Amino acid sequence: MITESYGLVKITYPGIGTFTDVDFYDSKWRPFVAIPQSPEEIRAIFMLENRKNQFTPYRFFYNEFEKIRSSPFDPKLRTKIIVHGFIDSSSSGHWMRDVKDKYLEIEDTNVIICDWSRANFFPYTVATANTRVVGPMIGIVIQQLCKFFNVTEDSFHIIGHSLGSHIAGYAGKFLNGKLGEITGLDPAGPYYEGLKDTRARLWHTDALFVQSIHTDATHLLESFGFGTYETFSHIDIYPNGGRTQPGCDQERSTAIQTEGLLYGVRRLIMCNHQRAIEFFKESMIDPESTPFAYACDSFEAFDRGECSECGLDGSRCTILGMMAQKYRSFIKNPDQTIGRRYFLTTSPHNIFFSKKN
Template sequence: MFKIHTAFILLAILILGCDSNLTTVTYPGIGTFSLTDFYHPIYRPIVLLPNSPEDMNATFCLYTPNNVDDFDELDWNNTDHYESTRFDANLDTKIIIHGWRGDSQEAWLSKLKDTLLKAKDLNVIIVGWPGGAKTPYTQAVSNTRVIGIMMGILIENLMKEFNVSLNSFHLIGHSLGGHIVGYAGKHLNGSIARITGLDPAGPFYKGLNETEARLWHTDAKFVEVIHTDAQPIIQLGLGMFETCGHVDIYPNGGQEQPGCEEQAEDEVPIEGGIYEKYKFSSCNHGRSHDLFIDSVSPTISKPVSYLCESYDSFQNGECKSRCDGSECVIINPLVHSYPVNQSYTQGKRFFMATAAEENYFRYQYRIDLKMIKNDISIKPLLTQVELRFINQDGVDEQFFFSKKSEVFEDETEYPRLFVLNTDPEQLSKIEIKWTLGLNIIPTKMNIEYIKVTALSFQSNSTNVEPITMMFIPNIDGGIPNDEWISCERNQINQ
């Protein structure tokens, strides 16, 4: 009931707009906009005229290695002061923009800027458009095209003033900002080096077939999209599940992120000074930029994602696990593109699993537990299984293979996906314990092997190929109930 109530509130926020007798508006140097632009009776039933460039209250704040903490402000349409700024024509430029109800002071923008500048010498421009990004949402949607073109004009002016190439620019946008960078790319005829869409907004965009209306893979030479909140709007999802880049990455399935189960209440203005508290899916939606920040300099594992039909298939180990060709991508904000066949990866989905808190990129493991034929045990065996990973220093990490009692059938292999802290190159031994479920007759669990495939590696490792390790229980006649049994490594295949 709460979600239905909240969905209606969100719908009200989306459709409220300003009355106007105008049907078109023209802003010199920007373009002409109409109330019929990208109208769709289902996916965009409300179209408003955009506000003027002045109403965007846009700011373009330049940071470089010489001014990490204080910025030079750029005018998007006036180059007179450009020479006095600290823009470095020898460096690549990354331009970052926020989404709905945001501004240039959002913490994630500064954190991403600082992380990028610590990792590499760059020009970083943070774009704010608070006047255009405010409620109602429908007005902000209409304003995205104006601020996107303003960004495109800024880039053209930087090119003219400093003789820099479009190949040196990377645009990064969150939520509505994900579509704004697309509009900037369209203005530049798709010739910019790279665009990253961080959970591009879904409401009023998903379902539209007109590629001019939203972020699309033709907006840059390389377009990647990270989806983290792609649930339907009725379930408060603010992103989109549809693919729109050369590479579309879906961490944890792209809909619900670990650690976001309890949403914080947020106050949103409805109309006339009235505020409504409701649980906004900002955690899932914002996880996209948190992951991107973490991927600049991952401290534990490389952020590897794998091509797969679905997240269920990925979790069940049904996807190709070799990281060759275009079957996997490693998120890297510091390069211009990924070494993939774009015509092959476009329209497909890449999946990965992450942790629930910072240092999100840990070791992804596929673990296959194979049951052996057992004529004595009760069938089926209802039990809960725990594992311990033990590294070469004797440090262990304990976790449940099955979080609740489940049936384990003879001669069946059970695949699972886990995100762990244990370095696969240091894993030396596994211990296993099972706990009796509803079975009342004493029995043993007969396991043929535990196969462990490491799908990701140390952040500083040159290895990108999965490692497969086989572990065999050190006991004959089956594993007794409620006892830890050691399984030694039997072989390694790379």
């Protein structure tokens, strides 16, 4: 129901939340606030696979509770939920299928892809608003799976790219921080960076463990950067300094010829932004070869060799990707990692990681 009072527009979507056209307004960082579309307009589709039904995904909407109850979800397995960002989809974003297939190769697990591509196009202000609805939709799916299959929220891990990272955060908030893990792959900066209200963005309290990999942190107005340099996770990793990635200049020059128009244009504009995905995928291929990242005051100091030790309590280093949470369990006081920036270097092309340094 939409209401308007003294110029304030407010809408409530039952079970999802109430939204206004001034939520999280900031004259510098979020000068225009849009009302999100309804869940029926967004129409996010969920696609569940495990080894029993691999390559024949079981499709359902967030409120199809009987379909969720009768799904091939296996309560003995942990669950990964993969969600894309702006102008992406499960069909065009082959990275989602790559990550799904790699998880199922490593071990039997429930993998759910969330496709919200009906609601992630221009204008960007509306796409960002819609993330606040998609997050609770994912949260409701998790609640229903917990109810029907007697599992707990901490067995779920959401992997989100760009706006999908903040969607993961909203899902975690909806579940009161009980979510097991969030991996943010270059969380979106525009319309999130600079906001002081942690309800507006991904934050380390949204799950028991939150890791973010930052690869495109140059400000949008400076160099079309789509990520953020800010820290907000338990572990924030900045490969190659987190702003620009080696090899992207060369890839841009050949992208359209080698990858076709659609993928080529995306690579042309978003190579740095997509690198977080490539790094995460490679960490899945050979977790033992993923190098350490080290806490340092700046990438320049790291590059000079000033930061190359884990410290007495182990909190001054971490591992990117799949091994990060396991490594964190060995740290005496793991919350010491919050607010630190961890750096590592990669090669310009596949294979990005050499053996551990």
